[in-house]
Amino acid sequence: MQPIGLLIEFKDGRVKEANFGMATAARADNRQLVALVVDAPVDDARKALQAYGVTRIVDIRTESGRWDPATHAAAVMAAMRKQGITTLIGLTTPTGRELLPRIAARLDAPLVMDCIDIDLEGHRAKTSQYSGKTIATIALSGSHCIYGLRANVVTALKTPAVAEVIDFAFAAERDSGFEVVETRSDGGGSQYLAEADIIISGGRGLKNAENFKLLFDCARHLNAAVGASRVAVDNGWVPYAMQVGQTGVKVNPKVYMAVGISGSIQHFAGMKTAKMIIAINTDANAAIMSNCDYYAVGDLFEILPALEKALATLKN
Ligand SMILES: Cc1cc2nc3c(=O)[nH]c(=O)nc-3n(C[C@H](O)[C@H](O)[C@H](O)COP(=O)(O)OP(=O)(O)OC[C@H]3O[C@@H](n4cnc5c(N)ncnc54)[C@H](O)[C@@H]3O)c2cc1C
Missing domain, CATH: 3.40.50.620 (HUPs)
Known part of the structure; x- marks a missing residue:
């Protein structure tokens, strides 16, 4: 064979x-x-x-x-x-x-x-x-x-x-005509989303680009990649390479954390096969809450700093 x-x-x-x-x-x-x-x-x-x-x-x-x-x-x-x-x-x-x-x-x-x-x-x-x-x-x-x-x-x-x-x-028979002139990082963290075991994604609830630092801070401790909803990408807070969903990257991590993301059908299309989904949202009735394994109802601006602190302590 x-x-x-x-x-x-x-x-x-x-x-x-x-x-x-x-x-x-x-x-x-x-x-x-x-x-x-x-x-x-x-x-x-x-x-x-x-x-x-x-x-x-x-x-x-x-x-x-x-x-x-x-x-x-x-x-x-x-x-x-x-x-x-x-x-x-x-x-x-x-x-x-x-x-x-x-x-x-x-x-x-x-x-x-x-x-x-x-x-x-x-x-x-x-x-x-x-x-x-x-x-x-x-x-x-x-x-x-x-x-x-x-x-x-x-x-x-x-x-x-x-x-x-x-x-x-x-040995190539002829010149391919390609030359890599410059290599730039897409800013999407150190890991390609689709290959990451753990992903922490942020949505409209993050409110601006600067607040994504809260996600990166937690991700660093977990060797996780950071993703985003389309709203966060369309608002210019993060690059398109970080978008998870129907028109973004389809991911299959062991753990997917959706922070300030409502859980639209289009977002779900890209992450619903994650082995474990965790949601953080102020709205207990957001769609993501009935489609996840664990959730926390609360303000991400309180939860993420506390999570980062706990992860840092655990790591040490
Ligand atoms: C053809 C098409 C393709 C699309 N493709 C994609 C795609 O690939 N990926 C994608 O993501 N979307 C896609 N969309 C867009 C999609 O329909 C939604 O608009 C989008 O996913 C919503 O993003 P969001 O959850 O960040 O925002 P929202 O739906 O506005 O949700 C924000 C959430 O944040 C919560 N929140 C607010 N403040 C806080 C706080 N302080 N703490 C905690 N939670 C808080 C709110 O309760 C809310 O649930 C597509 C749409 C169309 C029509």
Whole structure:
């Protein structure tokens, strides 16, 4: 049986946690798992990924060693050809959104992004539609199948294996025409929302941009990411990258805290699959209060400083 390719992502030189859930999802089919690692520290990748059943790591090296989506996509395709990989799974993250559609387009392969479930044997993927009201099952057909898995939808389960490392040097035939001129932070905290285990989001109740500091202060103690409702984004308090919901990022954290957020259908569409939802709101009848696991009825300007203090004490 042909192996499954996993497009591995890194953050600060380490394999991102979300890759482990992806490896677990791919393992369901019992085929060999081949991790494709582009211009990244392969030793760390081997140690981390073999714990999740990966038995081969392809250490892809491009000539420049710099991020360039066109060259990286071409390098991944070349490695797939060499390894006989016709099924590729990546994450629906900013990097995955750059690479997977390029690879699919060049292979003329079907692509499903933001999958919440993948059936590799049946070539089917599930995605959420219409603000999460329905789940579509999409059948793929073609010589190659490409999937972008939503981060954190599959719980990572270990199954120790021993992975070999295969060197793969890639020299592009022509200049890709890309050059990264500048890299800027979006201000959305240190974590990409969709991959965070804990998210603290703020809405209109925060009243202005400065008050988001209250959320960042709590988030720091919990290694959490900070999100927002659309109102907070539309008011210019925080960047769009922080918006959770139907027209923002869809998230699946272990804990989602909604602070000063009423819980509109559109906000819910982006966070309702969180394992635990906690709400802080002055209005006991806000929609979020009947759709969460725990709530506190009260003023966020009193609760957040007290929470921050308690978290700091706990940490110490
Ligand atoms: C097509 C479409 C797409 C949309 N996409 C999205 C999306 O992706 N994401 C999204 O979030 N929205 C989206 N919206 C907007 C959505 O309908 C709501 O308007 C929005 O989610 C409301 O944001 P909010 O909860 O911050 O504000 P509000 O609904 O105004 O709620 C504010 C809450 O804060 C509470 N509050 C006020 N003061 C305090 C205090 N001191 N302490 C504690 N609580 C307090 C209030 O009781 C209230 O419940 C979309 C709308 C449309 C039409």
